[in-house]
Amino acid sequence: MKEATADSIRGWYLAHRSPIDALLIAGLSVVSALLGFSGNWSVLSVLPADVSPWWTLATAVPACVLVLTKHRAPWASLIVATVIFGVDLFTTGGLGPLVVLLDVLWTAVFVARPSVRGRVLVAAAVGVAIIFIIAVMRPEGSAPLALLVAVQFGALVGTDYWWAVAVSQAHELAELHRQRAEEAAAVAERDREEAVQRERESMARELHDVVAGHVLAMAIRAEAALSVPADEKVDRAALRAVRDAGLDAHSALRSMIVVLRRGDGQLSPTPRIDDIGALAADARRAGLQVDVTVAQLAAMPAAVEQAAVRIVREALSNCVRHASGSHVEVRVDGVGDGVHVRVDSRGGAELVATSYAGGGWGLSMLAERVDALGGRFSAGPRPGGWRVDARLPAAVS
Template sequence: MLSHRPLADALGFAVLAVVFAALGLVGLWTAFSVLSAPVSPWWSLVIALPACALVPFRQRAPLPLLGAALVLFVADLLTVGGIVTLVVVLDLLYAATLAATPRGRRRILTGIAVGVAAAGIAGLAASDDVRVAVLVALQLGALAGMDYWYATSVAQAHELVALHRERAEDAERLAASDRAEAVRREREQMARELHDLVAGHVAAIAIRAEAALSVDGEATGDRAALRAVRESSLEAHQALRSMISVLRAGDGAVAAPGRSALPALIDDARRHGLTVKFDDRLAAGIPSPVGQAVTRIVQESLANCLRHAAGAEVQVVLGTDDAGSVRVRVDSRGGRPAAQPSIQGSGWGLELLQERTRALGGRLHAGPADGGWSVRATIPAAATA
């Protein structure tokens, strides 16, 4: 909006009107005057001061006030011919243009063109001289046009600043949303890695310790069970150190076991009482994220068998379908729940596996099947997320 103070401007215009009246600066538009004889310059205040009284309210309704000022200007034009009413008209024209919308500014420009043309025609009719008409039109057109151009430039600058501010705010909101999403993804990734790398080892420690406590006190069996507990403890400790290193450094990634770790997982499950048939028909060279997902699915499925179906017969089948997607199937039959103290599952294991599979564009289903339990997953072979 206007940076000037409307009341101060109005008082300034009023003082200017008094000064002009005292100096006799009136009668500038004698060609339009309808008076039969010159009048005192002080009569110009009769029109100039009411025009000045409109200025303090220009920010509230600039366009209606501009119309009122134009009426006073025409009255001044036909009588005393002062200057201040024209100044007030230009001030209100600036205020109306600055406050108008782009469409409103176009209407004001059309009004200026019509008004200048009407003034030229009136000048021609009053003086019967084309030169007077052209001079009047040029003077009013230059004054109104410059006023309109300056107000339009200021209004467009304000609109451009507002647009840039809006874009900056949108960019800030988008950046905040991206940061929140990145934090959410990191938290989910941490949850998956902690579950896959640490929870599995800790569960294995508890199961192996329970196995050592449940058998007869044979020295050889006890030492083997305790050795397995020690190995799982070391693996869990190393996984925790790796996670802490990544979190402290803020970069890097936790090394996730890939497809090459499958034979060791199968052998470990067999050592703990599962009868596992492993059928690997996958071709070499599948993407690393797919291989890691396959390993996680098999690892979690075997861990669930150890907890909920100890001694079960498990069949692990890896292959591809007609579309070239990687397929994983883990079926278990028989078995019995692990002896107390049992490890209460949270249900996160399968949920995290489903999230990992969906992130790669695949799908995973787990549930009862043929008197046992089945986990089936399909992952596009070209997945790289």
């Protein structure tokens, strides 16, 4: 309850701070005059010593008005406050104009640019020097007394200036940290979005390379069995192939579901160069004539090895789909500081099955995969057939 009341009072004060401060300074001036407080800078005064303290209000009241204008026109208010203080300095020597000058000076320095603050500091130093010179030149003045007056004024103005600069720099630093925090949050959000996008692309490639491949194999084997006269042996072989492809697709889907639910594990076992033989065997069972030549290769990064196998898998799947019964030659060689994968096909005929005609994503995904590794990829017709050609670097940056 007490904290809520204090917060309420603080909020009300901040909302009406300027008029409240003006009234407080005016009240301080009245109390000072009532107590007979005047002649703060008597060594500089040009008035008789017996001037009434109430004359200090002649400069204090107009000065209080500047407290109301300091935020809208800080520099104009500072100039007028300096003039009023100068008049008070050489006359009544009241307290109000000094307080107003320090208040307006603080506001002006707080909102000023660093270059302008330097000029204000120079002007304040010049003002202190002028006060010292005038105090020394006064008939009743002396060097020690003039120095004391100058030091007092310099200490007041210098402390006020330093405080305003310190608070302003603190605000600037806080604003800089806020901007950097916002920039860091924006970068983190972009990184998160990019990570999500990369994960989506990885899942899409995995779905296409593994799950979609197995499902398509099931459709192709079923289509092949339906395109020839019924034969128990052929039909059972086709059913076994469909079953095996279905089990492989189920296993791949389960691994992907585990990754999605738990956030760990692998999407599927990483393909190895040794798996190319099994891929060729599956293609032969689908009706292709496949010759495989894999050279003795040096150790390579897993990403390069996986890309090489994916290229062979996709090329053979396309041959089964678009060139059934064709002769396919698969070559994997080490060339220079990289790996060369080439799949050539000749002859064959396209299966009549529009329901699972591909959308051309396979080759574009392969091109993206090879490009990401820094390699080169091409696929297109050649005399008498089709060629898929890829050159992969032996090292990944």
